[in-house]
Amino acid sequence: MKFFVDTADVAAIKDLNDLGMVDGVTTNPSLILKSGRDILEVTREICDIVGGPVSAEVVATEAKDMIAEGLKLAKIASNIAIKVPLTWDGLTACKAFASEGHKVNVTLCFSAAQAILAAKAGASFISPFIGRLDDINLDGLDLIHDIRTIYDNYDFKTEILAASIRNVNHITECAKIGADVITAPPAVIKAMASHVLTDKGLDQFLKDWAQTGQKIV
Ligand code: E4P
Numbered sequence: 001m002k003f004f005v006d007t008a009d010v011a012a013i014k015d016l017n018d019l020g021m022v023d024g025v026t027t028n029p030s031l032i033l034k035s036g037r038d039i040l041e042v043t044r045e046i047c048d049i050v051g052g053p054v055s056a057e058v059v060a061t062e063a064k065d066m067i068a069e070g071l072k073l074a075k076i077a078s079n080i081a082i083k084v085p086l087t088w089d090g091l092t093a094c095k096a097f098a099s100e101g102h103k104v105n106v107t108l109c110f111s112a113a114q115a116i117l118a119a120k121a122g123a124s125f126i127s128p129f130i131g132r133l134d135d136i137n138l139d140g141l142d143l144i145h146d147i148r149t150i151y152d153n154y155d156f157k158t159e160i161l162a163a164s165i166r167n168v169n170h171i172t173e174c175a176k177i178g179a180d181v182i183t184a185p186p187a188v189i190k191a192m193a194s195h196v197l198t199d200k201g202l203d204q205f206l207k208d209w210a211q212t213g214q215k216i217v
Helices: 010-018 029-035 039-049 063-074 088-099 112-120 130-135 140-154 168-177 186-191 196-212
Strands: 002-006 024-026 054-057 080-085 103-109 125-128 159-162 181-184
Touching: 002 010, 002 186, 010 039, 010 186, 024 181, 029 039, 039 054, 039 063, 054 103, 063 080, 063 088, 080 088, 088 103, 088 112, 103 112, 112 125, 112 140, 125 140, 130 140, 130 168, 140 159, 140 168, 168 181, 168 186, 181 186
Parallel strands: 002 024, 002 181, 024 054, 054 080, 080 103, 103 125, 125 159, 159 181
Antiparallel strands: none
């Protein structure tokens, strides 16, 4: 399973990348806003740190304008994945980009039917949003499962990039289902290391060790 980090926070990306935890990065207009940075500048900085795919999202809504934006974003670095929304115009742009050899991440996917279209349009990645489905009392993980089944049935090569991940359980369940990639905020990736019994066990070991009066170094 590949780990993408869902952020435009360069320091956080560097931190996780130094630990070998980053196979790629996803950004979106909201994350660019949160970073307070210029999209071209911050994306270039991220591409200098991370060797894997870095998704940069278009904001136009018509295919021809998406194509112009996407081509500009693709010039930032060779590892850019152009991110387009799952609309008919987005699929049109996806097909155009894919035909020219660009990686495309089709985002804002909320149904298996949409995921089929993205695969047919040549997307490298489909981004189904788990958390936002959970937010409206649907089961986001069911969608990951359905897309996995369909893509396997037809040997579609598009990678399932599970997005809108809000907690550690989402990541574990995606791994069990067989999502190719997860993209999660740095805090959720770091939370994977935490367990109450780890903390409790370490506390006890340290208390017992103190009683031995020994030192290792
Ligand atoms: C995916 O590419 C999106 O950037 C992201 O995962 C959306 O997550 P959110 O629903 O928590 O905003």
